[in-house]
Amino acid sequence: MMPMMRRTFSTALLTMFCVSSAPGVNASEADAEREERWQQIADYIFDDRKVIPTEALISIDAPKRAQDAALVPITLRMPEKDKIKSVYLVIDENPVPLAAHVTFGPAADAGALHLRVRVDTYTNIHAVAETKDGKLFSNAAFVKASGGCSAPSGPSDAEAMKGMGDMRMKFAENVRQGTPSEATLMIRHPNFSGMQMNQLTRLYTPPRYVEKVIVSQGDQTILEVTGDISLSTNPALGFSFVPAGQAPIRVVASDNKGGKWEQSFDVPLATN
Template sequence: MKLFHAVALAVLIAGPASAASDTAQTALTPSESWTDLRGDITGDAEIADGGGVFNVDAPYRADDAATVPIHITQTDPSTDIKSLKVVIDENPAPLAAEFTYGPAMAPLDMELRVRVNQYSNVRVIADTGSGLLMTGRFVKASGGCSAPASKNPELALASMGQMRLRPFDQPQMSTPRREAQIMIRHPNYSGLQRDQITQLFIPAHFIDRIEVFQGDDMLWTMEGGISVSENPVFRFQYTDNGATDLRVRATDTEGNVFEHTLPKDAQG
């Protein structure tokens, strides 16, 4: 009995310490892969620490490697973030997405979901027009790019291109700031997944470009690859220009074009 109590006490003592270490070790770590990739991603450009301008939040241990949330929030609104790249060092296609932003997106607050194939740094590199800034997080996840799709291919293709917009209530502010979430139905096949019946690889087929407008004003565009999750979801804040709708246009690698006009106040 004394031994049992001793073990139980040790578990109680060790448990919080272990959890604390999990949450503490989230910053970018040294990476040989990044050393090899950097020239292809940013060329010879110098990259400064972006920690004073924006934050990147991601789980240290991902619950689902195929849908890892990456939340980017700008902490210094005086810096103009014109575009950014999301890079996952150890993924088969490390450059997950490239975003370009219109003025209404400032200050930036955006979340997307990505696949992480093995323990990896997830980097966000922002272009301010006067230089590059980078920060990110180390994420423990594996198998995200080869994880089975949530639906069988026939069902996934049948709903492909459907879109929903979910608005979120915002507290009263001095500016007409809104928050919305856009979900696009698409299997975003990575080329590394197997058909669960035939066990053959499913060919890569994914959304490669998204454009989001409010009225005629561009909010943001994205050029993406296989590292963006199945059924892509994007949550973001923007300054309302008075238009009643958000207009979304997406294309995929098979030449499909999906266009929808989504009322800003639609619930779905």
């Protein structure tokens, strides 16, 4: 999605979706409202492409009630991973519902993804799997949370921005050539949502968020991530890849204000 399209998307969804269900509506009415909202969001993101409900191609592990609405752990699982081209994570009631779009490269193992997100209010979270033949399949989970998008990123904006762009990578033990292995990427970045108030100036901090992350090894892409304000402060991404050769893993990250950072990480291959 191009920058101008992203701004239009954000503005339109703020207008369409930031009003919650009225107090006193019963459960069936609330469910109907949530389904109508999801259909509106799906139409906006995917145009006229059909999104088919599924429990087989993708699932969501999410807390029913978030302990911290600004750091909600989400795991997406794709049992038939060889069929998956990309996944979309949509937080229906957030001001900008499309939290992330992750496209898998040839060096990826698309079985699972782990992310941390902001959740602004009680909401359905939808995961949409795009298969290699171009079809879309969705599953949903309901999460109770409040205020995740306006929670401060730190004691002050300056403190939150210290070390911005620094990265760390953790690898699972016994990483072996040609065998899927897990890794976790952590990026130091405040991911300002535009809804957070600077406690010193009492003004809202302009949005500044990680917009693109590309992870590769050698000439093989592992995955590409397009993000938005719903990713948490200091975004973390857990993924699986298939190690090939001695080349380090290279990460290139950029944000919506033109910041760009690159870092490489040696893969600790097992010797036996």
